Amino acid sequence: MIIFIPICFIMKIFMSQIEFLRHIPLVSLTVLILCTTTTVPIFATKGCDFPAIFNFGASNADTGGLAAAFQALPLPYGETYFHRSTGRFSDGRIILDFIAQSFGLPYLNSYLNSLGSNFTHGANFATAGSTIKIPNSIIPHGMFSPFSLTIQYIQFKDFIPKTKFIRNQGGIFATLTPKEDYFSKALYTFDIGQNDLTGGFFSNATIQQINATVPDIVNNFIENIKNIYNLGARSFWIHNTGPIGCLPLILANFPSAIKDSYGCAKQYNEVSQYFNFKLKEGLAQLRKDLPLAAITYVDIYSPKYSLFQNPKKYGFELPFVACCGYGGKYNYNIRNRCGETININGTKNVVGSCRNPSTRVVWDGTHYTEAANKIVFDQISTGAFTDPPIPLNMACQQKFP
Ligand SMILES: *[C@@H]1O[C@H](CO)[C@@H](O)[C@H](O)[C@H]1NC(C)=O
Ligand SMILES: *[C@@H]1O[C@H](CO)[C@@H](O)[C@H](O)[C@H]1NC(C)=O
Ligand SMILES: *[C@@H]1O[C@H](CO)[C@@H](O)[C@H](O)[C@H]1NC(C)=O
Ligand SMILES: *[C@@H]1O[C@H](CO)[C@@H](O)[C@H](O)[C@H]1NC(C)=O
Numbered sequence: 010m011i012i013f014i015p016i017c018f019i020m021k022i023f024m025s026q027i028e029f030l031r032h033i034p035l036v037s038l039t040v041l042i043l044c045t046t047t048t049v050p051i052f053a054t055k056g057c058d059f060p061a062i063f064n065f066g067a068s069n070a071d072t073g074g075l076a077a078a079f080q081a082l083p084l085p086y087g088e089t090y091f092h093r094s095t096g097r098f099s100d101g102r103i104i105l106d107f108i109a110q111s112f113g114l115p116y117l118n119s120y121l122n123s124l125g126s127n128f129t130h131g132a133n134f135a136t137a138g139s140t141i142k143i144p145n146s147i148i149p150h151g152m153f154s155p156f157s158l159t160i161q162y163i164q165f166k167d168f169i170p171k172t173k174f175i176r177n178q179g180g181i182f183a184t185l186t187p188k189e190d191y192f193s194k195a196l197y198t199f200d201i202g203q204n205d206l207t208g209g210f211f212s213n214a215t216i217q218q219i220n221a222t223v224p225d226i227v228n229n230f231i232e233n234i235k236n237i238y239n240l241g242a243r244s245f246w247i248h249n250t251g252p253i254g255c256l257p258l259i260l261a262n263f264p265s266a267i268k269d270s271y272g273c274a275k276q277y278n279e280v281s282q283y284f285n286f287k288l289k290e291g292l293a294q295l296r297k298d299l300p301l302a303a304i305t306y307v308d309i310y311s312p313k314y315s316l317f318q319n320p321k322k323y324g325f326e327l328p329f330v331a332c333c334g335y336g337g338k339y340n341y342n343i344r345n346r347c348g349e350t351i352n353i354n355g356t357k358n359v360v361g362s363c364r365n366p367s368t369r370v371v372w373d374g375t376h377y378t379e380a381a382n383k384i385v386f387d388q389i390s391t392g393a394f395t396d397p398p399i400p401l402n403m404a405c406q407q408k409f410p
Contacts, residue, residue, distance in 0.1 A: 057244065057405035059112055059196040061131040061187050062105075065161045065237075066200035067154070068098040068137030068376060069251075070105045074119035075137040075154055083348030085333055085362040089379050094348075096122075098137055100332070100366040101379025104309070105133070107386035108198060108246075111401060120164055121156075127185050131195060132168060134161035140204045141230045153208065158201055158233045166240060193241045196404060200248040200309075202230065202288070206280055207253060210263070216276045220283055227287040231295055238299050244405040245304045247292060248389075249285040251313040254278035257331045257341035257374040271318050272329055278314075285310055289396060296407075303407045306396040312388040316370045316381055323384050324368065331374040333362040341374035 064070055076082050076096030087094040090101030096119065097103050106116050109131075117133040118126035138154035139161065147155045156164070172186035187195075205226045209219035234245060253259055254277030259266065266274035285308070292306045320328040329339055335351065335358075336342035345351050345360050352358075363369055367380040377385070392400035397408060 056402035057196070059114070059194065059244070059405065061129075061191040061195040062109055062112070062114060062117060062198060063131050063165065063192075063195055063242070064105055064117055064133045064135055064198045064200075065158060065165070065233075066105075066135035066198075066248075067139040067202075067204050068135075069203070069248075070103060070133070070135040070198070070200040071137045072097055072103070072105065072117050072119055072133045072135070074121045074133060074135055074156065077119050077122040077124075078136060078154075078156070079148060083359075086348055086373075088362065089366055098376040099372050099379055099382060100362065102382060103379075104200070104248075104382050104386050104389075105135075105198060107383060108196075108390075108401065111386075111390060112196075120168065128168075128172065129185060129187055130191075131187065132165075134164050135200070136161075138204060139201060140208060141201055141226050141233070142205055144204075144208065146208075152211070153204060158230065162233050162236050165237065169240060193243055194405075195242070196244050196246055197237060197242045198246045198248075199230075199234070202226065202250040202284055203253060203281075206250065206284060207258065210253075210259065210277065216280060220280050223280065223284050223287055227284065227291050230288065231291045234292075234295065234304075235299070238302055243302055245302060246307060246401065246404050247288070247305065248307045248309045249288055250281050251310055252278045252317065253281050255314065255317045255329070257329060257334070257339035257371060258343075260329060261337055261339045261341045261374070262343065273314075273317055281310060292396075303399075303405050305399050305404050307389050308394040308396070309385055309389060311394055312385045313377070313381075316384065320370060323381075325370050325381070326368050328370040330363075330369070331371050332366045332369040332378060333360065333373045335360045339374070347373040 073096030082094045082096055084094050085100065087097060088100050109116050114130045117131050118128060120132045120134050136154040136156045138148060139156050140153055141158045143157050143159065144153035146152050169192060173189060175182045176186045206219060209222060252273055254274035259274050259277050263274060266277060269275045289306050292304050296304050316323055316325060317328045320326060331339060331341040333347035334341040335345040347360055350357050350359050366378045369378050370381045372378045388394060390401040392398045399406060
């Protein structure tokens with residue numbers, strides 16, 4: 010069934026594009042029956058009919074933004090699913106792709122990508138390296154994306170009237186922009202915050218000092234959600250942050266960190282947990298302040314952490330070893346980045362990927378493999394990790410009936 014929905018979707022587009030086919034009733038009818046019978050079980054549960062997705066976030070939700078703004082990512086990024094680098098920080102699809110796919114919507118184009126983008130069913134404002142707070146160290150001199158959450162909000166704010174203007178011009182441009190009523194009906198997804206914390210860890214501040222900045226970071230997050238609501242957004246699907254302390258990025262750079270019983274850096278994870286606690290609390294308050302909104306807090310920390318706790322259960326091995334990387338016991342060194350050409354004892358080598366990325370949790374030391382993303386998606390979409398306990402396809406509702 011999951012396989013059939015994209016096929017139906019593609020067929021529907023195909024049908025609408027090839028005018029003459031519509032006049033052959035037999036073909037139309039066949040497609041109609043096929044699509045209706047295969048999609049009915051999902052839509053019969055009165056799921057939300059989101060016509061578009063607008064996403065805000067950082068690398069875990071980037072579908073090509075940073076690559077469009079600066080420089081393409083090299084292969085093997087993208088090798089598994091797209092067989093080319095798309096600017097996603099994975100070997101294949103990310104959680105956002107699985108979300109779009111589950112609604113039969115196309116994968117989101119990045120707002121920043123001026124080449125061949127189609128925003129009919131949404132846009133992605135996320136870029137890798139984005140922070141919630143405005144960063145003081147920006148690419149190319151520093152570590153972070155200039156497109157922090159407030160900038161992404163401003164871009165979205167401009168996007169609405171611009172797309173309306175373009176739509177009104179008609180012609181091909183009208184087929185590239187969302188319909189006006191899509192903005193209130195869309196799903197608004199968020200995955201951001203990890204870089205605010207890692208940025209702190211790589212500064213001279215102590216873990217306790219970084220921990221103390223969490224409430225301010227979360228307040229800033231909530232303010233932006235409120236501002237996006239004020240532009241007409243109503244359905245929100247908001248990811249918390251993952252177990253940063255389980256990533257090779259932290260394990261390799263802070264080797265003396267105290268580990269928990271599974272091997273994750275304990276205090277670093279505790280800062281993530283505190284961020285998540287404050288976010289959950291802030292969103293509970295926001296639900297009271299914005300009674301028309303459906304706000305779903307999504308715990309991605311727990312399903313991600315369980316991949317490190319219990320890798321075999323999910324078909325994974327070596328959970329702390331980066332698939333694409335080079336150096337040390339975590340196969341990770343910040344100087345030997347995935348896809349880059351490095352010098353090893355005088356010979357040039359491309360930092361490549363492991364033999365079978367589908368057996369690994371961590372892709373490049375900081376981001377997850379497609380296989381891991383898929384498992385996390387499967388778990389969060391049921392509602393088992395959300396507050397309130399609402400499945401993804403019901404995320405336009407405030408309560409699960
Ligand atoms: C953009 O996507 C929509 C929906 O998938 C489609 O109907 C439209 O034809 C596309 N526009 C172009 C120019 O391909
Ligand atoms: C950290 O402290 C060292 C020594 O005091 C200083 O040289 C360095 O610039 C500081 N780094 C940051 C990111 O503040
Ligand atoms: C972070 O701050 C909270 C609230 O003060 C505290 O409960 C928690 O233990 C702190 N965590 C760390 C790792 O310092
Ligand atoms: C590089 O040279 C060092 C020192 O001779 C050696 O220990 C190491 O195994 C070599 N690495 C590779 C990948 O050949």
